[in-house]
Amino acid sequence: MSASLITSRQNEIIEEFSLFDDWMDKYEHLIELGKDIPAIDDARKTDQHLIKGCQSKVWLAADETEDGTVLYSADSDAIITKGLVGLMVRVLSGAEAKAIAEADLHFLDAIGLHQHLSPTRSNGLASMVQQMRLYAATLAARRA
Amino acid sequence: MDMSSLPKRVRKDFPILQREVHGKPLVYLDNAASAQKPLAVIEGQREYLSNYHANIHRGAHHLAQLATEAYEGGRRKIAEHIGAPHTEGIIFTSGSTDAINLVAQAWGRTNLQSGDTVLVTQMEHHANIVPWQMVCAERGAQVVPAAVLEDGTLDLDDFKRLLELHQPKMAAFVHASNTLGTINPVADLCTLAKAAGATTLVDGSQALPHLAIDVQAIGCDFYVATGHKAYGPTGIGFLYGKQAQLEAMPPWRGGGEMIKSVSFDGTTFNGLPHKFEAGTPHISGGIALGIAIDWINGIGTPAIAAHEQALVQHAHAALGTLKGLRIIGTAPHKVGVVSLVVDGLHPYDLGTLLDGQGIAVRTGHHCTEPLMQHLGLESGTLRISFAAYTTREEIDRTVIALDRAMQMLS
Numbered sequence: 285m286s287a288s289l290i291t292s293r294q295n296e297i298i299e300e301f302s303l304f305d306d307w308m309d310k311y312e313h314l315i316e317l318g319k320d321i322p323a324i325d326d327a328r329k330t331d332q333h334l335i336k337g338c339q340s341k342v343w344l345a346a347d348e349t350e351d352g353t354v355l356y357s358a359d360s361d362a363i364i365t366k367g368l369v370g371l372m373v374r375v376l377s378g379a380e381a382k383a384i385a386e387a388d389l390h391f392l393d394a395i396g397l398h399q400h401l402s403p404t405r406s407n408g409l410a411s412m413v414q415q416m417r418l419y420a421a422t423l424a425a426r427r428a
Numbered sequence: 429m430d431m432s433s434l435p436k437r438v439r440k441d442f443p444i445l446q447r448e449v450h451g452k453p454l455v456y457l458d459n460a461a462s463a464q465k466p467l468a469v470i471e472g473q474r475e476y477l478s479n480y481h482a483n484i485h486r487g488a489h490h491l492a493q494l495a496t497e498a499y500e501g502g503r504r505k506i507a508e509h510i511g512a513p514h515t516e517g518i519i520f521t522s523g524s525t526d527a528i529n530l531v532a533q534a535w536g537r538t539n540l541q542s543g544d545t546v547l548v549t550q551m552e553h554h555a556n557i558v559p560w561q562m563v564c565a566e567r568g569a570q571v572v573p574a575a576v577l578e579d580g581t582l583d584l585d586d587f588k589r590l591l592e593l594h595q596p597k598m599a600a601f602v603h604a605s606n607t608l609g610t611i612n613p614v615a616d617l618c619t620l621a622k623a624a625g626a627t628t629l630v631d632g633s634q635a636l637p638h639l640a641i642d643v644q645a646i647g648c649d650f651y652v653a654t655g656h657k658a659y660g661p662t663g664i665g666f667l668y669g670k671q672a673q674l675e676a677m678p679p680w681r682g683g684g685e686m687i688k689s690v691s692f693d694g695t696t697f698n699g700l701p702h703k704f705e706a707g708t709p710h711i712s713g714g715i716a717l718g719i720a721i722d723w724i725n726g727i728g729t730p731a732i733a734a735h736e737q738a739l740v741q742h743a744h745a746a747l748g749t750l751k752g753l754r755i756i757g758t759a760p761h762k763v764g765v766v767s768l769v770v771d772g773l774h775p776y777d778l779g780t781l782l783d784g785q786g787i788a789v790r791t792g793h794h795c796t797e798p799l800m801q802h803l804g805l806e807s808g809t810l811r812i813s814f815a816a817y818t819t820r821e822e823i824d825r826t827v828i829a830l831d832r833a834m835q836m837l838s
Contacts, residue, residue, distance in 0.1 A: 307450045307784045312836055315777075339776045339792045339808065361807065362774035363837055364781075 290383055293375045294391035301395035311364065318367030324359040335411045340365040342408035346419045352427055354381050354420050358412065368400050368409050376416055384420035434735045435819045438727065441466040442817055452786030455822045460606050460765050460813030461790050462656045463637055469660060472719040473712045483708055485685065499711050502718030509721045510651065511642040512668050516700040519667040520714050524633040525555040527652035527667035530704060531629055532559035534677040542568035545594035547626065550576040550802050551605045554795045556631045560600065576802060580608035580757035587617065591624040599626040603635035607794040607811065608757030609765030618647040633657055637815065638736055638763040640729040649673050655713065660720035664713030674700050681706040732816045736764035739814045739823060746827045750834065756809050764814030773837050775810040781833035787826050
């Protein structure tokens with residue numbers, strides 16, 4: 285159930301970005317998303333939740349719910365990174381832990397933003413995705 | 429000479445400048461990180477690999493002789509280019525980082541004692557900080573930085589004060605800053621350091637591509653630089669050292685090439701420069717670095733320096749028209765490096781949006797974290813940096829692209 289949730293959310297984003305051919309238009313949209321995303325609670329913007337990329341900072345918080353799903357919230361000090369981080373949260377937050385741990389995240393590839401997941405981009409996004417999966421995997425293992 | 433004619437003359441030498449990025453003509457302004465390569469350098473490596481590759485110095489055959497002559501020719505060209513009195517005083521290394529590590533280990537472990545000081549500056553690249561920290565930690569010595577002033581020049585009074593206070597064994601400083609562009613008065617700094625009894629090392633990574641260098645006029649004990657920022661290949665650079673200093677230093681790495689004879693009763697070491705060049709070196713790199721230096725001299729460092737000086741002035745003026753933009757580093761003498769920040773915007777966002785418009789820049793702390801902390805720039809800067817092939821039009825395009833990026837982000 286949750287796996288198809290993640291898939292359908294990715295498809296939604298792919299469709300949304302298919303409206304933009306131009307690289308800059310795509311980024312314009314990403315920036316708008318970055319501005320609209322509800323920021324993480326200031327109280328949780330602590331070192332404990334900080335994922336240090338080389339250049340932009342990313343904060344990630346995760347909470348488990350009673351029914352075994354994971355709620356994420358995240359933020360960044362760079363707007364483009366924040367837009368990307370927001371897309372990740374949109375795809376994964378509220379899904380079942382096991383589905384998150386095993387999710388095939390193909391949407392960044394499909395919308396032509398996969399280079400941001402490369403470790404060389406040093407924006408913290410790759411480490412964030414790793415953290416999201418790790419949290420979910422730990423949770424799923426505990427519940428199994 | 430008309431400075432705008434220089435890029436016109438040399439751009440055809442650089443095949444990569446013809447390409448597009450994200451559907452737009454490439455504007456390459458990340459030269460302080462690494463410069464692009466002229467055809468002569470590309471062809472020189474290909475020629476070696478396809479016609480006379482062999483291991484050097486030992487082979488009893490024709491190809492080995494050709495390769496050795498070409499590699500040693502590279503060494504000779506470097507020596508002549510920087511005014512070194514002896515070719516043996518040029519040690520090939522993998523780059524500046526490797527060269528500084530060599531000195532930190534071979535010189536530092538012999539000369540640094542508990543309580544000693546290595547004086548650096550706040551504008552050093554990590555490569556001229558960390559190797560000293562490592563050897564100092566081992567020897568019980570300390571690394572102390574001289575301050576940098578608001579405009580990005582070195583605080584000479586602080587430099588003198590620290591020389592007097594600590595009587596450092598080593599003073600190591602950058603010729604030109606990779607983040608600020610500041611050209612330091614290295615000859616004066618060497619005179620001051622020497623008077624205080626210090627050995628001196630100058631990091632010339634950003635000077636080799638832009639400035640005429642004369643190590644004897646500078647008066648340093650050691651001078652290091654890397655090839656790839658000066659139109660040469662990656663993985664090759666050099667250490668220049670005064671003969672007496674190099675002779676007195678023990679070898680750092682052991683292996684082939686660096687020995688005179690080996691037995692299990694004991695090994696005797698080879699003379700300079702081979703004592704410091706264990707193992708098979710980067711032969712094509714040494715040859716091609718020589719070709720890159722020929723290419724630089726074909727234009728002449730005065731013409732390159734004047735061209736880049738004009739570009740810096742143009743960039744400062746043009747960027748000054750953008751509201752909320754601040755140039756970091758406005759020293760009177762600069763190489764072709766312009767760092768900037770925009771109020772309220774993250775350099776990473778700006779850099780990403782310039783990339784989208786075909787413009788390659790660097791953002792972040794540029795491996796100078798202590799400097800960024802000192803200047804209070806937590807997210808670093810956006811840096812544009814120039815080469816002989818950079819045009820005024822490229823800077824103008826960058827200013828327009830930056831304006832667009834700023835509008836998109838605010």
